[in-house]
Amino acid sequence: MADWDIRKLQILRTLRERGTVTATAEALNMTPSAVSQQLTNLSRQLGVPLLRAQGRRVRLTDAARLVLRHAEAVFEQLERADAELAAYAHGEAGEVRVGAFSTAVPALVVPAVTALRAAHPGVSVRVREAEAQEAYELLAAGEVDLALSLAAQAPTAADPRFTRVPLLADPLDVALPGDHPLAGAAELRLADLAAEPWIFGGSGPWSDITRAACEAAGFRPHQGHAAAGWTAILAMVEAGMGVALVPRMAAVRREGVVMRELTADRPVRHVVAAVRKGAGEGAAVARVLAALRTTARETGEH
Numbered sequence: 078m079a080d081w082d083i084r085k086l087q088i089l090r091t092l093r094e095r096g097t098v099t100a101t102a103e104a105l106n107m108t109p110s111a112v113s114q115q116l117t118n119l120s121r122q123l124g125v126p127l128l129r130a131q132g133r134r135v136r137l138t139d140a141a142r143l144v145l146r147h148a149e150a151v152f153e154q155l156e157r158a159d160a161e162l163a164a165y166a167h168g169e170a171g172e173v174r175v176g177a178f179s180t181a182v183p184a185l186v187v188p189a190v191t192a193l194r195a196a197h198p199g200v201s202v203r204v205r206e207a208e209a210q211e212a213y214e215l216l217a218a219g220e221v222d223l224a225l226s227l228a229a230q231a232p233t234a235a236d237p238r239f240t241r242v243p244l245l246a247d248p249l250d251v252a253l254p255g256d257h258p259l260a261g262a263a264e265l266r267l268a269d270l271a272a273e274p275w276i277f278g279g280s281g282p283w284s285d286i287t288r289a290a291c292e293a294a295g296f297r298p299h300q301g302h303a304a305a306g307w308t309a310i311l312a313m314v315e316a317g318m319g320v321a322l323v324p325r326m327a328a329v330r331r332e333g334v335v336m337r338e339l340t341a342d343r344p345v346r347h348v349v350a351a352v353r354k355g356a357g358e359g360a361a362v363a364r365v366l367a368a369l370r371t372t373a374r375e376t377g378e379h
Contacts, residue, residue: 081122081123081148081151082118082122083151083155084115085115085116085118085122086144086145086148086151086152087105088101088105088107088112088116088119089116089119089127089137089141089144089145089148090145090148090152091104091105092112092116092128092135092137093137093141093142093145096134097134097135098112098113098135116128123140123144125138125140125141125144126138126140126141127140127144170199170200170361171199171200171201171359171360172200172203172361173200173201173202173203173222173223173361173362173364173365174202174203174205174220174221174222174223175202175203175204175205175221175222175223175225175365176205176206176207176211176215176216176220176221176223176224177204177205177206177207177212177224177225177226178206178208178209178212178225178226178227179208180324180326180327181225181326181348182204182206183328184326184327184328184376185225185244185326185348185369185372185373185376186202186204186225186369188372188375188376189202189365189368189371189372190202190204190368192368192371192372193364193365193368196368197364200361200364200365202365205221207221207224208226208230208282209226209227209230209231209282210230212225212226213226213232213239213351216239216351216352216353217238217239217353219353222352222353222359222362223350223351223352223362223365224350224351224352225244225348225349225350225351225369226348226349226351227282227286227346227347227348227349228241228243228346228347228348228349229282229285229286229289229346229347230282231349231351232351237354238353238354239351239352239353240351240352240353240354240355241349241350241351242349242350242351242352242366242370243347243348243349244348244349244350244369244370244373245326245347245348245373245374245376246345246346246347246348247324247325247326247345247346247347248324248325248338248339248343248344248345249286249290249322249323249324249325249339249343249345249346250322250323250325250336250337250338250339251267251320251321251322251323251336251337251339252310252311252314252320252321252322252323252334252335252336252337253314253334253335253337254314254315254316254317254320254333254334254335255315255333255334255335256317257317257320257335259337260335260337261335262337264340264341265337265338265339265340266294266339266340266341266342267290267291267339267342267343267344268294268295268296268342270320271291271294271295271296271298272299273299273301273319273320274300274301274318274319274320275287275291275298275299275301275319275320275321276301276302276303276304276310276313276314276318276319276321277298277300277303277304277310277321277322278303278305283305286322286344286346287321287322289344290344293342293344294342294344301318301319302318302319307323307327307329310323311323311329311331311334314331314334315331315332315333315334322344323336324346326348326376348373350366350369352366
């Protein structure tokens with residue numbers, strides 16, 4: 078197979094365009110002897126004569142024109158590659174893999190992806206639902222590029238592997254049965270519900286968040302029932318079996334359940350994004366982080 082040297086092919090193409098070795102040398106900031114030497118080497122590499130003398134000038138041979146006809150396709154493809162690389166470098170192209178906990182997917186990730194499609198269609202996002210611990214394991218293993226989790230479950234800011242980016246403080250509302258005596262109260266504090274049976278998971282992030290919020294309000298919640306899914310939790314609340322804390326970002330509703338905003342001791346959960354150290358400087362990842370920040374500003378508190 079012939080040795081196709083891109084640089085030498087560019088010299089040959091410039092000679093065709095400029096007409097003389099001297100003009101070619103000026104255009105490429107080379108000496109005429111260097112131009113001649115490079116074209117002689119190319120002819121030897123390809124095994125065909127590329128130039129023929131015509132008086133004091135040179136002309137391209139038919140073989141040279143054939144070579145350039147095929148080389149144009151190569152130059153075109155290289156131009157496309159340059160354009161795509163430039164887009165990638167400026168954050169206009171590339172794939173970003175995001176691991177996110179369940180309620181963050183519809184509330185943060187989907188709106189951010191929708192905005193990115195309109196503003197930067199070359200940046201694609203691949204989403205993987207994962208709870209906090211799994212998301213960070215995936216991030217550390219290089220299987221996702223960005224992880225969304227709750228600050229309470231995220232590695233500390235001192236972890237040398239990751240850079241954490243605060244996104245929002247998601248308020249926690251309380252779900253009450255529609256006929257609860259406090260469902261229509263003018264103001265509602267978490268401490269007002271200290272004697273109620275509470276519904277939350279037996280373990281895991283939401284159990285920790287519920288217990289911590291209640292203890293911060295001055296009481297230990299009595300766990301009347303254990304459930305992790307919002308459908309089950311709200312069904313039990315509607316049936317008058319207990320009360321529950323619900324993140325506003327989850328946007329869950331059920332007829333027969335009243336969602337009340339808490340006043341003086343309103344708890345929040347902090348949502349953070351994380352990337353591997355240094356990865357946030359990547360242009361496509363930076364685009365996704367910016368879109369998530371914008372969505373977070375429009376969604377919650379900071």
